[in-house]
Amino acid sequence: MVRDLRAGYGDAVILEDVSLDVFPGEILVLLGGSGCGKSTLLKQMIGLETPMRGQVFIEGSDVHAAAGEERMRILHSFGVSYQTGALFGSLSLLENVLLPLEECTDLPKPLREKIARMKLAQVGLDGFEHHATSELSGGMVKRAAIARAMALDPRILFLDEPSAGLDPVTSAELDELILGLARGMDMTFVIVTHELASVFAIADRVIMLDKGKRGIVAQGDPRELRDTATDPVVVDFFHRHARHERQHYSST
Numbered sequence: 317m318v319r320d321l322r323a324g325y326g327d328a329v330i331l332e333d334v335s336l337d338v339f340p341g342e343i344l345v346l347l348g349g350s351g352c353g354k355s356t357l358l359k360q361m362i363g364l365e366t367p368m369r370g371q372v373f374i375e376g377s378d379v380h381a382a383a384g385e386e387r388m389r390i391l392h393s394f395g396v397s398y399q400t401g402a403l404f405g406s407l408s409l410l411e412n413v414l415l416p417l418e419e420c421t422d423l424p425k426p427l428r429e430k431i432a433r434m435k436l437a438q439v440g441l442d443g444f445e446h447h448a449t450s451e452l453s454g455g456m457v458k459r460a461a462i463a464r465a466m467a468l469d470p471r472i473l474f475l476d477e478p479s480a481g482l483d484p485v486t487s488a489e490l491d492e493l494i495l496g497l498a499r500g501m502d503m504t505f506v507i508v509t510h511e512l513a514s515v516f517a518i519a520d521r522v523i524m525l526d527k528g529k530r531g532i533v534a535q536g537d538p539r540e541l542r543d544t545a546t547d548p549v550v551v552d553f554f555h556r557h558a559r560h561e562r563q564h565y566s567s568t
């Protein structure tokens with residue numbers, strides 16, 4: 317899906333020669349230390365930033381080269397939920413989820429509403445359709461953002477730090493939701509996260525990036541990597557983050 321990618325900003329190359337595949341139905345997690353380029357890779361994968369070199373394909377189409385109808389088809393085949401991509405606080409949950417349906421379809425209003433309600437129900441938010449986001453907990457807002465990302469029935473969901481700012485229990489509930497959507501609805505996930513507990517709970521496969529290497533330093537099953545990796549970057553990542561999470565949770 318990503319082939320020989322070079323990406324960065326201005327003269328700064330952040331990722332060099334990165335290639336990777338995303339398999340249908342899997343939960344792929346992008347890992348790595350701060351500033352290694354996880355969000356940069358995600359933005360390249362969804363066509364938000366242009367590669368300096370290389371290509372990104374979604375369902376066989378080049379994300380950056382596609383135009384017209386092909387581009388629309390690609391854009392509708394995935395949904396995105398950003399860490400800071402907050403919902404519109406002045407709108408109700410239902411109105412938030414309706415937005416992509418209003419912008420991108422000409423379905424009749426009652427059908428749009430039916431779909432939006434269904435999406436909210438799929439993330440466990442039925443009964444909250446008319447609540448403003450300001451009235452909801454952090455976990456509920458994340459769920460609603462996922463419902464909005466799912467509005468157009470995408471086959472792939474890209475999530476940037478979905479559990480950022482959540483307590484461990486709420487974070488684990490969100491993991492359950494993601495697992496349920498992946499297994500029950502056959503959706504594919506590409507997720508950036510720092511939370512190791514979450515990685516072990518949901519990831520079918522991880523790809524670890526490294527700032528020094530400007531690319532992929534390891535990939536595979538997360539437990540296998542944790543238990544067998546010899547690369548000092550990988551060993552250090554798992555140990556440092558495990559220590560950090562223990563300290564963080566014991567102080568919360």
Ligand SMILES: Nc1ncnc2c1ncn2[C@@H]1O[C@H](COP(=O)(O)OP(=O)(O)OP(=O)(O)O)[C@@H](O)[C@H]1O
Nearest residue numbers: 325326328330348349350351352353354355356357
């Ligand atoms: N819009 C931008 N313009 C210039 N530099 C940027 C931009 N966005 C990110 N960078 C730089 O690119 C590098 C990689 O950033 P990126 O956000 O992709 O890393 P990350 O792995 O997602 O980090 P974190 O885990 O801290 O969110 C960083 O050095 C960052 O400062």
